[in-house]
Amino acid sequence: MRIAHTPAEIRRQLKSLRASKTIAFVPTMGCLHAGHMSLIRKAKQLADIVVVSIYVNPLQFGPNEDLDNYPRTFDADAKLCADAGVDFLFNPATLYPASGPKITLKATQLSEHLCGKARPGHFDGVVTVVNILFNIVQPDIALFGEKDWQQLAIIRRMVSDLQMAVEVLGVETVREPDGLAMSSRNRYLSETDRNRAVALSKALRAMQQLATAGESDIGVLKDRANAILAAADISAEYLDVRNPNSLKNKNRLNSRPARAFIAARVGSARLIDNIPLHQTEESQ
Structure with a gap:
């Protein structure tokens, strides 16, 4: 497994593969669990190359949310990815300019329901970072968990509205033995x-x-x-x-x-x- 820490590095690593290989992408914020592993297994079934990203995206956290305390477990996550047969792991320090992004995407309508009411701006941060990641990795397929169904629906709509050349697939929620959704x-x-x-x-x-x-x-x-x-x-x-x-x-x-x-x-x-x-x- 190759690990890249900058957009230029992962682009360079993937450039020669695009003509002959299909690329599946699993974006994550790390702290990987069995739910993420199910996405990776599905990605390996569908594509020649599997890319996983680990990036805790500050744009999707509100001022009173858990950005600072969000669990960061890169070494353990990297081992899980390597053991699962991931080909490339993308772990950027940041995806935004030091002065902050001046151009972002905005999600409407689908973002106004459910979690959007309690987390204003959250889905704007989600579509902005996923758009950036899609631009960097340029995958053929991207996989997301169905536990975050609203996020999945919004990303599907973003891909449709912006004519993106990527197929977005949802993967069934993985649960603990007693039924609790893994998170x-x-x-x-x-x-x-x-x-x-x-x-x-x-x-x-x-x-x-x-x-x-x-x-x-x-x-x-x-x-x-x-x-x-x-x-x-x-x-x-x-x-x-x-x-x-x-x-x-x-x-x-x-x-x-x-x-x-x-x-x-x-x-x-x-x-x-x-x-x-x-x-x-x-x-x-």
Whole structure:
């Protein structure tokens, strides 16, 4: 595995490969876990060359968020990547000028729902850095986890709107044995909070079970989910059923597709998760 620390270096390393090899790209902020490894495994199945980036992007953190404390575990991450057969690891110190970027991208509409309400500017930072990374790596395929579904939907729209020559693929959320969605922020959880946090996935599964059984009243689904959260002393920041493509609210499950989304603070960690409401549905 080759490690690059500057855009010029990774461009130089990849230049001679583009004509004859397909390149798959997995952008990350590091602190890699089994969810990231699933993206890498999928990338290796789909392309000749796999590039992983590790960059904690300051533009997507708000002033009161965890940028300074976000876990940085490069040595362990690099070993995981090497063991997984990653070909190139891109770990830049920064992607922005010392004076800060003067030109950035802005996400609209899709960014105004769900996490966008609580994290203003977050998705502007996401699309800006992903655009920069796509420009540097120039991948044929880019893979993102479905746990961050809103991010996935926004990046797909960015690629479509800006006519980017990259295929964006979502990969199913990897979960702990008890159902908790894997996340780098899970390490913030105390043992007690970790036990409480599983209520998020249990609430979503309960909604899915009701929908699969034929319940179309979203209020009934949300009441069942909120009861599970209340039993764990968790109050949802949001608990919504949305169209997975437009992210618009659905009032009844009278048409497919539909996806349930949740965000909640458990202890010091803000956790998110989502699930399709009909198990037979493919990812949209």
